[in-house]
Amino acid sequence: MSKQPAYLGILATPSTKHPPFPDRAFYAYLSLAGKKIGLPVYVFLPHQVDYASKTVIGYRYTNQKTWERRRFPLPAFVYDRLSNRKRYASQIKSLKSCPSVTFLGHVLGDKMKNHQHLIQHSGLLPYMTPTELVHSIQDVKTALLNYGAVVIKPVRNSLGVGVIKITSENGTHQAEGRDMHNKIFHKYFPSRASLMIWVKNQLKVQMIVQPYLELSTPEGIPFDIRVLVQKDGTGNWSETGKAIRAGVVNGLTSNLCGGGKAHNASSFLRKYYDENQISVIEEKISYIVRELPPFLEGRHGRLVELGIDIGVDKDGEVWVIEVNSKPGRTSFQRIEEGIHFNQARLKPLKYAYYLARQNNWIRR
Incomplete structure (x- = not known):
């Protein structure tokens, strides 16, 4: 007996707009394309799964170019596009534990975990930037002494947010980059000590430190x-x-x-x-x-x-x-x-x- 129908569910990030998720043009394109090849597509949010009835409240894009909200069977396949993963960790875990659901891919961990994976490949190692987890301001000071200029990054950032270049040599002490609101900044300090005090205040989230590369x-x-x-x-x-x-x-x-x-x-x-x-x-x-x-x-x-x-x-x-x-x-x-x-x-x-x-x- 055929297992049809099978659905591809796009696990999306909730928003306050209508329909309540971002990337609507992308998901609409996938929805229409899926209909053509016989693999129907809908979009759903992490809190819209009912495991008792094995159904989901989802959104399907129609030929009339509107989004239709209705109840669907659990997806056979999940295309995971969810952000704010810490907030929805329990929902992700429940969905992944469902034996009838296959995730197309599992979202990568943070920058440090990815680095630790990749440096195990001897052929990729020459292309990997030396990377250390920042446990204290001393780790930044040590890297600065070793490299002259360094970059610190939040281990879980994206889009360049929170990436900071730190320079302290030849009497120049400065920090530049993008703050946590993605605004460009340049700051100058009278001494390395004052620069380090400022940097210490940026370590409220977990960071990595790397040598600065002229890219x-x-x-x-x-x-x-x-x-x-x-x-x-x-x-x-x-x-x-x-x-x-x-x-x-x-x-x-x-x-x-x-x-x-x-x-x-x-x-x-x-x-x-x-x-x-x-x-x-x-x-x-x-x-x-x-x-x-x-x-x-x-x-x-x-x-x-x-x-x-x-x-x-x-x-x-x-x-x-x-x-x-x-x-x-x-x-x-x-x-x-x-x-x-x-x-x-x-x-x-x-x-x-x-x-x-x-x-x-x-x-x-």
Whole structure:
């Protein structure tokens, strides 16, 4: 007997808007695409699951371009896009413990946990920035003595929020970056002691400390390369696309939400590196993209997509900056006439369809 119907449920972050979740255009696109291939899609919130009746209050996008709220069966597959995970930890745990529900991927842990996983791969180790957990202000002082300039980051931040560069040498003591409200700041201090007092007050959330890397153009524009890798319709990892994210002049981060711009990767790099350097850079990036996803998945558990942020310094050295299991797609909408954008949105659905067929939820 067929197990139909099977649903893909998008686990979304609650909001006060209508319908009550963000990313509505993305979810509407998946909903319409799912209907075409025979894997219906709805959006639901973490508190809308009724385990007694094995149903969910969800939202489905209709052909009339409206959101319909109704009761659905529990999803066979969950595409987890939920933020505020600490707040909804018990709901996530309950849903994951349900034997009829398969998560397409499990959201990654914090920056330190991801770093500790990746440094176990000897081939990836040369691309990993030395990273330490900040237990006290002494850890920052030690790193500053070792490297001259350091960056501290909240272990659970995103979008560049709370990233701070600290410099204390040649009589200059300063801190710059983005505060917890994502506002750019530059602060100067009369002494290292006064700088450290200010830094100590920033350690109210758990932080990591790393050496500062010059990941900027000669004009002082910070940039990184966002590589989007996703499971495809065959269940395998594949690169969907890569884009440069370039920040504002003399800024610290390159995130688009902080005023950055997206560029075609090849043409951008050719402005600053010669052909031999570019060949080496591309070879190293290809290696990272090939090795990192399956290795991280083997240590962490099932993943469906990753945004790998890669930095290139002025000497052409390549660095893994960060790995995100809930990557944004805006960069790919803004470059190359959006040719990679639809694939970036569709691949999670294609992977869910692959799993549904493998489990005979959908007839072949």
